[in-house]
Amino acid sequence: MDLHLTSEQTLLRDSAAKFIAAAGPKVARGFRGQAPGFAPARLRESGELGWLGMLVPDSANGLGLGLTELALVLEQAGRGLVCEPIGLAAISAVALAQGRTPHPMLERAMTGAALVVPALQEGAFGDDPLAPRTQVAGESGALRVTGTKTFVCADGADGFLVSASARDGPELCYVARNAPGCTLSATQTVDGRKLSTLSLKDAPADLVPSRQSSRNAVDALHNLALFALSAELLGVMEKAQEITFDYLRIRKQFGKLIGSFQALQHKAVDIYIKTEALRSLVFQIAANNDPYRIDPALAAAAKAKASEDALTVTQACIQLHGGIGFTDEHDIGLYLKRAMLLSSLFGNAAAQRRRYVAIAGLTA
Amino acid sequence: MFRHDAPAEAEFRMEVRAWLEANLPPALRGRTTRPPPAELMPWYHTLSRKGWIAPHWPRQYGGMGATLNEQIIMTEELARVGAPHLPVQGLNHIGPILMEFATEAQKAQHLPPIIEGSVIWCQGYSEPGAGSDLASLSTRATLEGDCFVVKGHKIWTTWAHYSDWMFALVRTDPQAQPRQAGISFLLIDMHSPGITVRPIKTIAGDDEFSEVFFDDVIVPAGNLVGKLHDGWRIANALLGHERLGTSNPQFALMALDRIKTMARASGVIVDPAFQDRLAAASINVTALAALFSHAVELTNSEQSPGPESSIIKIFGSELLQALNELLIEAAGGHAAADRPIATDFGEVDVATPFLQARRVTIYGGSSEIQRNVVARRVLNLPN
Numbered sequence: 229m230d231l232h233l234t235s236e237q238t239l240l241r242d243s244a245a246k247f248i249a250a251a252g253p254k255v256a257r258g259f260r261g262q263a264p265g266f267a268p269a270r271l272r273e274s275g276e277l278g279w280l281g282m283l284v285p286d287s288a289n290g291l292g293l294g295l296t297e298l299a300l301v302l303e304q305a306g307r308g309l310v311c312e313p314i315g316l317a318a319i320s321a322v323a324l325a326q327g328r329t330p331h332p333m334l335e336r337a338m339t340g341a342a343l344v345v346p347a348l349q350e351g352a353f354g355d356d357p358l359a360p361r362t363q364v365a366g367e368s369g370a371l372r373v374t375g376t377k378t379f380v381c382a383d384g385a386d387g388f389l390v391s392a393s394a395r396d397g398p399e400l401c402y403v404a405r406n407a408p409g410c411t412l413s414a415t416q417t418v419d420g421r422k423l424s425t426l427s428l429k430d431a432p433a434d435l436v437p438s439r440q441s442s443r444n445a446v447d448a449l450h451n452l453a454l455f456a457l458s459a460e461l462l463g464v465m466e467k468a469q470e471i472t473f474d475y476l477r478i479r480k481q482f483g484k485l486i487g488s489f490q491a492l493q494h495k496a497v498d499i500y501i502k503t504e505a506l507r508s509l510v511f512q513i514a515a516n517n518d519p520y521r522i523d524p525a526l527a528a529a530a531k532a533k534a535s536e537d538a539l540t541v542t543q544a545c546i547q548l549h550g551g552i553g554f555t556d557e558h559d560i561g562l563y564l565k566r567a568m569l570l571s572s573l574f575g576n577a578a579a580q581r582r583r584y585v586a587i588a589g590l591t592a
Numbered sequence: 593m594f595r596h597d598a599p600a601e602a603e604f605r606m607e608v609r610a611w612l613e614a615n616l617p618p619a620l621r622g623r624t625t626r627p628p629p630a631e632l633m634p635w636y637h638t639l640s641r642k643g644w645i646a647p648h649w650p651r652q653y654g655g656m657g658a659t660l661n662e663q664i665i666m667t668e669e670l671a672r673v674g675a676p677h678l679p680v681q682g683l684n685h686i687g688p689i690l691m692e693f694a695t696e697a698q699k700a701q702h703l704p705p706i707i708e709g710s711v712i713w714c715q716g717y718s719e720p721g722a723g724s725d726l727a728s729l730s731t732r733a734t735l736e737g738d739c740f741v742v743k744g745h746k747i748w749t750t751w752a753h754y755s756d757w758m759f760a761l762v763r764t765d766p767q768a769q770p771r772q773a774g775i776s777f778l779l780i781d782m783h784s785p786g787i788t789v790r791p792i793k794t795i796a797g798d799d800e801f802s803e804v805f806f807d808d809v810i811v812p813a814g815n816l817v818g819k820l821h822d823g824w825r826i827a828n829a830l831l832g833h834e835r836l837g838t839s840n841p842q843f844a845l846m847a848l849d850r851i852k853t854m855a856r857a858s859g860v861i862v863d864p865a866f867q868d869r870l871a872a873a874s875i876n877v878t879a880l881a882a883l884f885s886h887a888v889e890l891t892n893s894e895q896s897p898g899p900e901s902s903i904i905k906i907f908g909s910e911l912l913q914a915l916n917e918l919l920i921e922a923a924g925g926h927a928a929a930d931r932p933i934a935t936d937f938g939e940v941d942v943a944t945p946f947l948q949a950r951r952v953t954i955y956g957g958s959s960e961i962q963r964n965v966v967a968r969r970v971l972n973l974p975n
Contacts, residue, residue: 232895497967508886533875
């Protein structure tokens with residue numbers, strides 16, 4: 229179903245669609261194995277368009293927009309297999325803007341001159357995002373962070389928003405890439421990008437305060453990350469299904485277009501239903517939640533559904549292509565690989581369902 | 593979850609809730625099957641006297657002329673209090689069709705009794721040889737003088753054995769190509785000579801539907817709705833109308849509550865494997881609520897949700913079945929009991945809603961037929 233958008237929102241979506249016209253599978257292939265695996269100039273371009281500061285309040289020189297606008301841009305980023313980490317940069321800017329005086333990195337993070345990304349994960353499965361093993365200690369102004377963060381999208385990053393436990397609960401800390409005691413080790417992902425392990429040993433850090441209206445800075449950023457990834461996965465699913473439906477309309481076997489076969493039609497409709505349901509879910513959450521205070525049950529629900537359905541849909545797209553879908557040369561596999569990466573970040577479907585059980589009280 | 597009442601709507605909701613609490617007889621609450629007319633129709637009449645029997649009908653025909661949001665509030669509050677399902681063929685099907693296509697005389701004859709609840713209607717579409725392939729229907733109506741003579745056989749006719757009138761699709765031109773072009777829309781008095789009704793017991797144990805035999809039944813030509821051979825278009829014109837009503841997530845939310853109660857009673861609620869499935873189901877109910885809210889938003893903005901909204905019926909009905917599968921799993925050893933199970937958390941009916949849920953992916957166009965339609969009309973896949 230179409231979205232019910234204002235004319236400003238429609239313009240924003242069109243401008244995002246224009247931006248990704250210069251991205252796409254060919255460009256994404258070009259970045260495979262490169263360092264960094266994206267174009268810093270394009271990140272700055274997205275900053276100039278205002279996207280990296282779109283959720284940042286006017287008072288901190290952002291656009292002061294909401295989750296609907298964020299989702300519209302990230303949906304397009306997913307469609308275009310955009311390699312620039314627009315979503316992670318935009319949600320990090322929100323966190324940096326939270327304090328009474330914004331963090332000094334905010335301005336450069338909003339223009340894309342610098343890249344700050346979240347570093348919230350620790351284990352491969354079952355993290356409680358609000359109880360990190362990483363510790364922060366010391367006096368205000370002289371904080372030190374010790375611990376290990378995993379699955380960090382550290383490629384090209386200048387700093388990290390690290391969740392760490394203090395005496396009174398989790399805190400969000402800014403740690404510079406070049407801080408003493410901060411080391412990174414990267415591994416390659418299936419889609420040619422990098423995930424890093426971030427080791428912190430008494431690394432100096434700044435406290436990133438929570439906004440008054442949010443429960444906790446870590447919670448707010450985590451929920452925002454889940455939402456942002458869900459919107460991007462939606463875009464991946466949409467584009468993969470479009471490519472696949474086009475193929476069903478031109479490929480012939482047994483003297484007929486394969487899209488006329490009922491078995492394939494039903495599979496196509498199954499894909500379509502999943503994509504439509506996720507679109508409604510993402511944009512209904514967007515319309516009913518404040519970026520600083522997303523309902524954690526809804527954030528987990530969206531990421532659970534997006535993670536599972538993006539994998540289901542992109543796998544089905546390969547199946548519907550037949551042999552050609554299994555080749556590296558064909559683009560459809562790129563969408564599966566992007567879905568594999570985004571689904572795994574900040575907790576996969578099973579991990580989100582486990583959190584959802586606790587948050588929604590589905591226990592004795 | 594996603595929809596919020598405006599102040600006036602919240603007030604309306606409270607008024608409806610209070611009135612339902614005060615007026616719906618306890619014996620009619622929480623029934624998993626529809627009570628027979630002797631039990632149910634007094635409640636219909638109570639709603640009618642209150643002026644609330646037809647929220648979606650315009651005031652000129654005795655309806656409430658309610659906004660879409662008010663209609664949704666009514667549906668949700670009726671579900672919340674556990675109100676039984678009313679016979680809807682008059683209110684939701686033939687009523688709106690008559691308003692759109694009937695003559696003034698036909699409207700004057702048939703609409704007031706629907707509002708009053710003095711007649712019960714049934715829908716005569718399916719036949720033994722025309723289920724999913726409805727256009728192949730063969731019940732003949734032959735025009736002889738100023739009457740049609742009807743001969744044939746209808747089946748899966750909900751409440752036919754209680755009904756006073758049937759609105760039927762009948763074949764008036766056996767040669768027409770396409771076959772849809774030879775079908776007419778006829779109103780048939782169920783008390784006419786030559787009609788035999790045989791109730792059919794369902795797997796859920798009720799006799800909600802029947803088969804109906806027509807043996808040279810005389811129907812006045814004035815009972816034709818619209819033009820001769822134009823019945824297919826008339827029957828399909830308003831199909832989209834009821835979708836939003838039946839896909840209200842309130843029913844799924846109530847099914848979810850039933851699962852939680854049963855799972856706590858049986859103890860399976862502590863099993864992580866079960867919790868995972870319950871979470872997945874609950875997340876899908878959230879997605880249904882989002883789809884519903886999205887479609888309502890588009891309808892309210894006069895930006896039609898379009899043919900793609902038919903996926904809500906597929907998603908919602910298949911979800912309701914998945915929820916009921918989880919319900920019998922939660923019930924464990926109680927799953928096959930043919931009556932409500934007494935638990936520390938109250939009585940829970942398990943087998944009846946599970947069996948009842950089998951029908952939702954069949955009636956109104958099976959899930960498979962719906963998928964065919966979406967593939968062609970929405971995804972533009974080739975024939």
